[in-house]
Amino acid sequence: MSKAFTKESDAADEDDDLGGLPPLPPGGKNYITPAGYARLRAELLSLMDEERPKVVEAVHWAAKNGDRSENGDYLYGKKRLREIDRRIRFLTKRLEIAEVTDPSVHHGSDQVFFGATVTYADETGAAQSVTILGIDEAESTQRQVSWIAPISRTLLKARVGDVLKLVTPGGTQEIEVVAVDYPAPARAA
Known part of the structure; x- marks a missing residue:
């Protein structure tokens, strides 16, 4: 049979609609x-x-x-x-x-919410910073993580000075929130 009379499969197209991104959590x-x-x-x-x-x-x-x-x-x-x-x-x-969700509404806050850039120190004292963004916009090469990532789930709602337990594939480690930063609100023109 000629290929001209066969229907192209849409099933493969539908499966790839997520573009490699994880699905949203149920109810998320x-x-x-x-x-x-x-x-x-x-x-x-x-x-x-x-x-x-x-x-x-x-x-x-x-x-x-x-x-x-x-x-x-x-x-x-x-x-x-x-x-x-x-x-x-x-x-x-x-x-x-x-x-x-506009993260600038939390500007000046020391609590971690969506859109925060969080600096935390691990058990060795090494500081790292991550920005918590949406799953469709986070770029790991830019030190951005999605809000559903384990590090984000651990950091959300924490405050500067909190010591948290981060569960990783290598085991559990303690991290301390050192700083929380949000973008400044846009000025009205």
């Missing part, structure tokens, strides 16, 4: 900062308004060139179009359930 909210929300929304609009139309145009051009089974431009374009559509579905779903 999809917390995100205003900046994170703006970044995801900008990516969604860029995909819909710029990238997808370019790929559709390229696929249309390639389809006019004849035999589609051996047409690399057509095959690659269709694959890229599926990837773009999958990302659009993912971003749309995540933005619909996003709970935008």
Whole structure:
């Protein structure tokens, strides 16, 4: 049977909608900062308004060139179009359930809430800092962790000076909250 008459599987596309991100905890909210929300929304609009139309145009051009089974431009374009559509579905779903939370409302507080940059010292006295953000915006390379990460769960609601027990794969260790910082509130123009 020719491949032209077989339906492409949407099951694989649906499975990949999370883009490798962990699912939200049951009953949990999809917390995100205003900046994170703006970044995801900008990516969604860029995909819909710029990238997808370019790929559709390229696929249309390639389809006019004849035999589609051996047409690399057509095959690659269709694959890229599926990837773009999958990302659009993912971003749309995540933005619909996003709970935008502005961490600057806690500016000056010494208690750890969503959006805080927390400096803590481990048992050896080595200090580390992490920023607690939403799962859709946290970048581990930037020392950002999602609010559902074990370190975040341990730190949330703690205050400067609190000694906490952090459970890690290597065992339990004590950490002490040294400092808590929040972004300053935006000035009204």
